[in-house]
Amino acid sequence: MAKGKLIHFAASNAESAQDALDHLTRRYGQVPLESADVIVALGGDGFMLQTLHENAGLPVYGMNRGTIGFMMNDYEPKDLPERLAAAEEALIHPLAMRAETIDGTIHEALAINEVSLLRAGPQAAALQISINGQVRMEELVCDGAILATPAGSTAYNYSAHGPILPIGSQVLALTGIASFRPRRWRGAILPNTAVVRFDVLDPDKRPVMADADSRSVQLVKWVEVRQQPAIAHRILFDPGHGLEERLMREQFE
Numbered sequence: 001m002a003k004g005k006l007i008h009f010a011a012s013n014a015e016s017a018q019d020a021l022d023h024l025t026r027r028y029g030q031v032p033l034e035s036a037d038v039i040v041a042l043g044g045d046g047f048m049l050q051t052l053h054e055n056a057g058l059p060v061y062g063m064n065r066g067t068i069g070f071m072m073n074d075y076e077p078k079d080l081p082e083r084l085a086a087a088e089e090a091l092i093h094p095l096a097m098r099a100e101t102i103d104g105t106i107h108e109a110l111a112i113n114e115v116s117l118l119r120a121g122p123q124a125a126a127l128q129i130s131i132n133g134q135v136r137m138e139e140l141v142c143d144g145a146i147l148a149t150p151a152g153s154t155a156y157n158y159s160a161h162g163p164i165l166p167i168g169s170q171v172l173a174l175t176g177i178a179s180f181r182p183r184r185w186r187g188a189i190l191p192n193t194a195v196v197r198f199d200v201l202d203p204d205k206r207p208v209m210a211d212a213d214s215r216s217v218q219l220v221k222w223v224e225v226r227q228q229p230a231i232a233h234r235i236l237f238d239p240g241h242g243l244e245e246r247l248m249r250e251q252f253e
Contacts, residue, residue: 005084008036010051012043017065023077038084038236042075044068045155049112049213052092052233061087061236070154070246073238087236090167090243092151093192096228097212099220102203111212112233113152115225116177117198118144120209120218124180126201127208131194139201140185143178144208147196147225151243154250162187164251167243172196172227198223 008031011021020042033039038059041051044066051060061084064072076083094110101107119125125144129137148157150165153173158164162175174196175187190196199222200208210217237243 004081005037006031006035007038007040007080007084008033009040009042010047011041012047012066014043014066017042017047020063020065020075020077024080027077028080040080040084041072043072045071046214048072048235052112052235053110053213056231056233059089059234059236071151071235071243073236073241083238084236086239088239090151090235090237092149092233092235093227093229094231094233095147095149095172095212095225097210097223097225099210099217099223101217102219102221107210107217109212109215109217110228110231111152111215112149113155113213114146114148114157115223116144116146116156116211117200117220117223118177118209118211120207123206124178125208126206128199128201129174130197130199131190133195133197136188137185139181140176140179141181142176145177145198146173146175148173148175149192149227150247154247158250163189164247165189167247192227195224195226197225 011017041062042065045068048062048071062072063075094112095115097109097115099107124141127140146157150167153165157173157175160175160177162173170192172190179185210220210223
């Protein structure tokens with residue numbers, strides 16, 4: 001990016017983020033969002049996701065003022081225009097989730113990290129999984145399932161023992177959560193062109209909720225997920241600290 005970009009600062013409600021917002025706006029000024037060339041997001045990964053969802057198309061440079069900062073740069077108030085000028089850009093295409101609840105309502109949401117299905121009652125979920133219209137698993141009995149992008153592969157997906165995906169790999173990770181049957185199923189790696197459908201078997205007895213980056217839909221009957229290439233989220237990183245390098249480091253720590 002070139003120097004002299006107009007900056008809009010945004011911050012989470014955390015005290016450290018609000019203090020940083022006050023300091024940085026006094027030092028560099030504050031441009032209205034509609035006039036900005038770049039957003040500087042102050043907070044953790046949750047606030048970064050929120051900022052990206054609300055401002056698709058505008059580059060976002062995050063500085064960590066939260067508890068988790070995988071998508072954030074280190075907080076450093078000085079030389080910010082120079083850091084923005086030198087920043088490297090990563091493009092992320094979100095997942096589009098479409099779900100029907102047991103009352104027949106259709107819900108839609110986008111997910112930068114992952115779409116997850118989670119059991120919503122005392123009994124395990126029972127899911128049928130289809131890829132591009134073909135049933136690939138008749139019944140997965142589990143606590144849930146995750147479809148993750150490369151950007152989200154180190155988040156919930158990784159905690160569920162799913163694979164870390166290189167940022168430019170053009171694949172998605174399908175991971176089971178506490179799979180009971182088939183007990184040894186370790187998930188699948190799918191092309192990012194795949195359309196993945198989850199049908200909930202016996203949704204009244206075994207209720208399931210769906211979640212797209214913390215946007216939850218209760219009591220779903222089915223969920224269909226596909227990548228949305230028409231939408232591009234732009235994330236800025238300091239040189240040598242981009243998503244590709246972070247994903248590589250994560251596998252050797």
